[in-house]
Amino acid sequence: MPTPLPHGIHKRSLLRDDVYDSIRNAIIDGIFAPGERLKDPELESWLGVSRTPIREALLRLERAGLVVTTPGRATIVAPLDAQSTRNAQQVVAAMHELAARLAVPALGPNQIAAMVAANAGFSAALDADDVDAALTADDKFHAVMVDASGNAMIPVVLEQAMPVLRRSEYQRFSTDDARHSVTVHAQIIKLASVGDADGAALATRENWLSLDAGQDR
Known part of the structure; x- marks a missing residue:
């Protein structure tokens, strides 16, 4: 039929x-x-x-x-659970590391510019104490690598793991500790712009692992 x-x-x-x-x-x-x-x-x-x-x-x-x-x-x-959050953090860090390693060789000037713009928006949102805008800008920054990676499984896994970690992200972006991510983002951009896939991947991994996701709040 x-x-x-x-x-x-x-x-x-x-x-x-x-x-x-x-x-x-x-x-x-x-x-x-x-x-x-x-x-x-x-x-x-x-x-x-x-x-x-x-x-x-x-x-x-x-x-x-x-x-x-x-x-x-x-x-x-669900209660805030340190082990569940750490588990999600490790998966998210690994996925973004893989995305960066795959994406950097394929990045062009427009994508680098998009990362620069997203990080500037992230910094401005933190200055304005606008956590929602900071989360949106951070998502845009990391989405450049995920989209350019060419691996369709990465966003699928991230969609499953990110919600648990998001609560820790929201709390961090409400504090001055989040300024560290602006600096790390700039480092990732620098490494990506010179084609250092390994360096950008490791910096991306450390960026996610630096999130204080291992403590119960």
């Missing part, structure tokens, strides 16, 4: 992703505190959507380690 027309598929996919992003961001920002119970009716009222996309989002968040669901009982925001 002919393939059915995909009525509503794209719209529903976008809604599901929006719901996921909203709940994830509220957990990362601390609006939903560790151990807090997430109730479907309250989430429905807040987001203005039905229960189905909310349950789908909570399942994704459970796989990402941000919520804990007990069948038939409750869904709570």
Whole structure:
């Protein structure tokens, strides 16, 4: 039989992703505190959507380690756990190291310029104490290498590992310690611009491992 027309598929996919992003961001920002119970009716009222996309989002968040669901009982925001955060940190650092090692030989002037612009935006956001803007600029900086790596598995793994680490990132970018990343970013740019893939990869790895992700807060 002919393939059915995909009525509503794209719209529903976008809604599901929006719901996921909203709940994830509220957990990362601390609006939903560790151990807090997430109730479907309250989430429905807040987001203005039905229960189905909310349950789908909570399942994704459970796989990402941000919520804990007990069948038939409750869904709570996952407690801050040092070991889980360190595990995610190691995976994220390894993926970004690999991305840099693969990407540097393929980088052109436009991509180097994009990294410079992203780091400038990152620095400005920190100066303005705008944590959300700093996270966005940091994402743009590292996305250049990930996109240029040519390895489609890297963003897939990062999507799984990043949410747990994001809470530590959010806390760090609220302190003066984050200024260190501006300097390291500049070093990565310098190494990448001269084609030093190994140097850029190691600097990228150390940048992620320098995040204070190993302490319970």
